[in-house]
Amino acid sequence: MTVLHADRLLPGVAEWADELTAIRRDLHQNPELGFDTERTVGKICEHLRAWGVDEVNAELVKGCVVAVVQGKRPGATIAVRADMDALPMNDGCGKEYASIVPGKSHTCGHDGHTTWLLGAARWIAANRDFPGKVVFVFQAAEEIGKGAQALVDAGLIEKYGIQEIYGGHTEPNLPKGTIGMKVGPLQASSDSVFITLKGKGTHGGRPHLGVDPIPVGAQIINALQTIVSRKVDPVESAVVSMCSFNCGTFKANNVVPHELTMSGTVRTFLPEIRDMVEANIKALVTSIAQANGCEVELVYDRIIGSVINSPEQTEAAIAATRELLGEENVRMIVQFMSSEDFSVYLGKVPGCIIRVGVKDEEHNVSIHNQRFDFNDEVLPVAVSVVANMAMKRLAQLAA
Numbered sequence: 001m002t003v004l005h006a007d008r009l010l011p012g013v014a015e016w017a018d019e020l021t022a023i024r025r026d027l028h029q030n031p032e033l034g035f036d037t038e039r040t041v042g043k044i045c046e047h048l049r050a051w052g053v054d055e056v057n058a059e060l061v062k063g064c065v066v067a068v069v070q071g072k073r074p075g076a077t078i079a080v081r082a083d084m085d086a087l088p089m090n091d092g093c094g095k096e097y098a099s100i101v102p103g104k105s106h107t108c109g110h111d112g113h114t115t116w117l118l119g120a121a122r123w124i125a126a127n128r129d130f131p132g133k134v135v136f137v138f139q140a141a142e143e144i145g146k147g148a149q150a151l152v153d154a155g156l157i158e159k160y161g162i163q164e165i166y167g168g169h170t171e172p173n174l175p176k177g178t179i180g181m182k183v184g185p186l187q188a189s190s191d192s193v194f195i196t197l198k199g200k201g202t203h204g205g206r207p208h209l210g211v212d213p214i215p216v217g218a219q220i221i222n223a224l225q226t227i228v229s230r231k232v233d234p235v236e237s238a239v240v241s242m243c244s245f246n247c248g249t250f251k252a253n254n255v256v257p258h259e260l261t262m263s264g265t266v267r268t269f270l271p272e273i274r275d276m277v278e279a280n281i282k283a284l285v286t287s288i289a290q291a292n293g294c295e296v297e298l299v300y301d302r303i304i305g306s307v308i309n310s311p312e313q314t315e316a317a318i319a320a321t322r323e324l325l326g327e328e329n330v331r332m333i334v335q336f337m338s339s340e341d342f343s344v345y346l347g348k349v350p351g352c353i354i355r356v357g358v359k360d361e362e363h364n365v366s367i368h369n370q371r372f373d374f375n376d377e378v379l380p381v382a383v384s385v386v387a388n389m390a391m392k393r394l395a396q397l398a399a
Contacts, residue, residue, distance in 0.1 A: 004177040004377050008325050010123055010384040020119055020379040025097040027111040031086030031104040035063035037140045040084050044138050051122040061150045063140030068133055069125045075132025076397040079165040080390055082117035083110045083142035092370035108367045109170030112374035114138060119383030131398035134390050135160045145303045148344035157348050164313055165351035166389055167342050170374060172366055174357025177381050179321050180333035181354050183314045187307035188267035189274055190339035195285055198295040201258035213260035214247055216292040220285055227280045238277055239267040239337055267337040269306045305343040310350035317352050320392035321385055356382050
């Protein structure tokens with residue numbers, strides 16, 4: 001296997017390339033969902049204990065592992081996090097190590113994230129001449145937006161005295177071996193909207209005897225689009241996408257149905273924009289439904305907050321990575337509308353999350369696509385970048 005940036009990696013990491021690949025492919029072949037990650041937890045604990053990590057805790061939250069490596073001198077405590085759960089979809093990567101579990105697959109790169117954090121823990125445990133300690137957080141249930149909150153609610157930050165937190169995610173839009181970084185807003189919040197309209201069914205030839213929810217639903221969908229185009233400052237960002245519209249029966253073409261359901265997603269960056277969009281959705285949906293004689297049930301569910309990388313910590317990560325890989329391999333990226341529950345940690349302590357490029361001719365499809373597969377060539381690079389960020393930052397904080 002080609003080892004990317006072999007002359008720039010942390011000492012010894014290039015030699016682990018085949019071992020890291022084997023670990024990653026084993027995880028890929030055996031994906032697990034949500035908090036039900038018993039096998040993955042077992043593998044993580046097995047490797048960490050074999051490599052002499054000081055503390056391995058699989059009891060704080062079901063399906064998660066928290067590990068600690070203590071340096072030789074007193075200092076600060078920082079955490080590094082990787083998500084480890086898969087997606088509920090079939091694997092179409094076509095490789096010999098494709099998922100053997102029907103309806104489950106690692107199509108978001110979390111198998112790679114887990115592997116590179118294992119490698120970073122191994123390297124740091126073997127190179128302890130640093131101040132402070134590093135907490136390694138292997139988090140379940142990121143895809144359902146519940147894992148980070150569960151760990152925070154269980155006292156992760158306080159129990160381990162975490163002062164800053166760092167993370168990384170696969171990025172198929174960046175060339176393999178490059179690292180994407182951004183100060184400030186990086187990923188959007190994710191909210192869900194569920195609307196039920198209740199009218200009155202009738203014969204299609206006698207619409208005046210009923211209350212047809214279909215045109216009411218159409219009015220609502222059209223009106224919701226004006227929130228972004230007419231309520232949000234054009235220099236800011238927001239998305240309101242209604243992604244389902246269910247009503248009536250296809251072959252019952254002369255029946256006005258009595259009920260309609262629709263659902264969608266809302267993405268924003270700034271908290272004040274998030275509040276404004278929610279308030280406008282509730283006002284528009286309620287008023288349009290009432291004006292047309294429909295009863296309405298609306299559920300607005302805030303799932304995940306926006307990822308806003310802290311300036312000082314992100315600048316420190318940028319500087320450390322440029323020093324390691326060279327400026328040409330560090331890219332300043334723009335914000336995007338997918339979400340990440342890493343935001344929960346950033347609501348408690350400062351930190352940042354980076355993007356790890358995996359794109360080449362073979363690896364050129366989006367995450368959450370059934371053909372997506374993590375690029376194993378990137379593993380030694382990611383291990384070195386993550387471990388280096390942690391070491392450099394602890395040295396800075398101790399200075």
